Amino acid sequence: MQTNNRPVKEIAQEIFAENQAERILGWKRGEFFYDNSPAVFSAADELQEFVYDAFCGSNLSKFLVKEAAKEGRIAVLLKPCDRYSFNQLVKEHRIDKENVLPIEIDCDGMVDIDKVRALGIKGIKSISADGDQLTIETVYGQKNCSKEDVLLLKCQTCKDRTGGDRFALVREIEEMSSVERYEFWRSELSKCIRCNACRNVCPACTCEKCVFDNDKSGIANKANSDSFEESLYHMIRAFHVAGRCTDCGECSRVCPQGIPLHLINRKVIKDLNEFYGEYQAGADDSSVGPLTSYELDDVEPDIVMNRGGGR
């Protein structure tokens, strides 16, 4: 893929050639054409394995918390949506901005390999893209699909492209009856294996010691031994990132059980927008978030009781 008509790899080479940074945080080619891993490159010859294609969905901002604290300036490749997380982390003083060279790169949507598999495409040997068409060579023959159909959830309602309505599913759930909502979430959350992938990948979750790891918190239970704990974990997590979540969608991308966790965060964002005015976390690196400020004439909590939506 290109940025300003230049391949991203060329930009990376230039960073080393011109000594703009000592390290580059990017993606490294994987085993199978789709399993690129985040990686730190520290010399030009390491860039042989550098890759930027439709399988670089992971948000690199969070890695900066660890990497920017190390010696030497680090360049980071940020897709438009990753930029929000980066700003938010700078705002929260989790990244030393001076030690980072942010490079914005173009993105035309990332592919979710699980969605490709869900189409019944198995035994993938190679994938090539031609515009919107993906051609997939498998051990069971050649298959085709439209890239639009297999985009990551976060890319389907991209903040920077003319995406669909990102709150559509949230509205659908709101319209359910209270019992239906309860059953919907029970069915989803009972799949949770408490692997903590959603938490560990989340750019808003950067506490040195998470409340769920703190034995003294009384909720550090490691496994969901009761259905309550399945809900508690995700409620508290959504609450802890409320007003700071940039809707980067990493939580849903990484969930091994395909739980649509982003819906919880989107519900929070939708409420914040409705109650306290439009707000996009990470749009800048200095504004005050909606849950760390207030207005004298804010809505009262009973709005939840009195407004519409299914009961």
Add this chain to the structure above:
Amino acid sequence: MSIEKKEFKPLIVAFCCNWCSYAGADLAGTSRLAYPAEIKIIRVPCSCRVNPMFVLRAFQRGADGVIIAGCHPGDCHYTSGNYFARRRMTMLFSMLDFFGIERERTRVDWVSAAEGVKFSTVMNDFSKKIHELGENRRLGDLRCKQTIDR
């Protein structure tokens, strides 16, 4: 493990701000105004002290309803605590609703130290609502409701 079957006797947790509602409860008491015994008051220094986790933990351990009572907006002892609490609890209640927890199980009300009557009314009203809703089955921890036996 066994669950004891008995008539529904709700457990309601009320987080009351030390500077207003808690005194309001006192006033209700000295004024001989009744409020239900199933309401367990927890005194907090400010409504803002109520971490959303407190509310969830109350439900975990068997509460059927949780109410937070604080100073009227504008009257906070610490100037702005209740304003933050207001936003926080609005968001929490909305999230609980989104998860399919009955929205009437949670409430915030503002009760000053002088409002013994209001305290009693609010608590009676909330308790009545919880009686109507019945036992909280959607957000409790089964282990806390069971007795341990062989």
Add this chain to the structure above:
Amino acid sequence: MCECSCGHNGHEHIHEHKDALMPVIGVVTSIRIDTPDVKTFRVTAPEGGICFDYVPGQCAMLSVPGVGEAMFSITSSPTNKDYMEFSIKKCGTLTDWLHEIEPEQQLTIRGPYGNGFPVEADLKGQNLLFIAGGIGLAPLRSVINYCLNNRDSYGSIDIVYGARSSSDLVHIEELKTVWPELKDTNVHLTIDRPEEGWDGHVGFVPSYVKELDFSLDKTVLLCGPPIMIKFTLASLQEIGFDKTQVFTTMELKMKCGVGKCGRCNIGSKYVCKDGPVFRCDELDELPDEY
């Protein structure tokens, strides 16, 4: 199919296996204050006597349900069938709690875990040199008393023990009055810094060991903080000891005690099962991750 002698077989048998993870009740019968942060707890089964048989150097999991569970070395000698003793330093959630309890408090206890010192094999007939630092005396005390109770089976016994200050020396009455009186047994005490009223040796254990310049016909049993073990081992090698002559006891995070929970490994060895006692040359084959 099963090689044990419980007389059951197949399905029925499984139910009859003793569950190594199921604790029994232990009662704390008395508590001795050793130092400002170490107490020695005497524990018996509710009906009296020890909770289970063990060998010196083995450990037991003590727990107060709801507070925590942790592994402690048994500091009493198995020759004592009346009670078990644990010398416990106050350093975490469970130990803080234990330091607040009073006699008659019940605990849960399971064990014994680990291999223990080879008192009936490698150590038999040998001259023994015990070197301990701080709370590191706890596991060695079990061996010392075992050897002293079977005095004729062992050669000379030397005990080098150091602590930060004189008030940090645990089991002081045994160190000062009991052990030195016994046949062919020498106790060498040292503290880190000079102190009023202390006329003994002052200095760290590793350098004291060098000063004492022991003859090399001894088997060494070494326990203390990791840094002390490291430097003492170097001192011993300097005066001519070989690593094969030195046994030490390790500690890592343990949960199950039976080598299954996967926590306390150093390389392919589990401290709870293959250890805690290792001969120092065995440690060389393991990765440096402890």
Add this chain to the structure above:
Amino acid sequence: MSSRIWSIDLEKADELFNALAAGQRLYLPIEQAGQVQFKEYDPADSKQKVRLDALNTVRSAKDLFFPQSENMAAFKREGKKIEIIDNRERVSPFAIFGVRACDARSFEILDRVFLSEPVDVSYADRRENGTVITLACNEPEETCFCEAFGIDAAEPGGDISAWIADGKIWWQPITARGEALTEALADVLTNAEPDDEKLVMQKKQIREIIAQLPLHELSLESFQPERLKEIFDSPKWQELSEACIGCGTCTFVCPTCQCYDIRDYDTGNGVQRYRCWDSCMYSDFVMMAHGNPRTSQVERFRQRFMHKLVYYPANNEGVYSCVGCGRCLAKCPSSMNIVKVAKAIGGEANV
């Protein structure tokens, strides 16, 4: 191995499942909110969607023998007294159908841990009561590398092996327990020929596909216990672990990861002690009162792969603690996995 073999039309799979479920609890790969898991089959529940086509369940079959969370004991504390209450669950006989060859092998790996002395009572109880019915993999995927561990996906093993071929489920008991279960199914199963052409063809086809998979030639030969320290000290761990976010996904979807934690939960009526899966990838895994011997993700990351490829084989006659199911390849948030590690650390053998 028994030479007797049975079959039933695939269309009549329900009859087979109902007959199985009549005799014991039956677990099948069932879809739940878009994902396939081993769940208890309920003949009365028409909404349950059995997915015999799904290659891997998200949670592996180990869940049935070593569940994510289980009670160990309960305690009541009153004053200075403590009462111990044994409230471990005892299982009744159950069968699990649709286990793949890799997961079937994982039980042997777990057995070496949990059934070695002292026997893990809960695990042994479940093993004693569980009948494993495997299913050959007609459509293996690119993430599969069971072949590297000598597993033949065309002969899946377990107590009973099953195949889907020619519109039929083929059924071959292997162990005495499998034979016993098969006898109870005499009414639904039909006798068949072990060397039926259709079945032989299907097995041949499976092996042909496996030979085409990209990881077909993965070699783990360089992971030898003798090289323990050399592999441990490899400089490659640093860069490999950079992508690791320290979550527990790989360990929790893994069929051979067996580490557990023991925790207490104060219920208000007493203390419930339970054990649950734990992950060496977590920062608090080896945390003690006096410190943490693995302070960074590099060490935790290394521990997991060293355990699977070096430590476990060192204690178990060279058997690796991996079965090549490919779950970690598919599920890692950063796409970092055992294959990448094996290729990077394993050196020349994989070039």
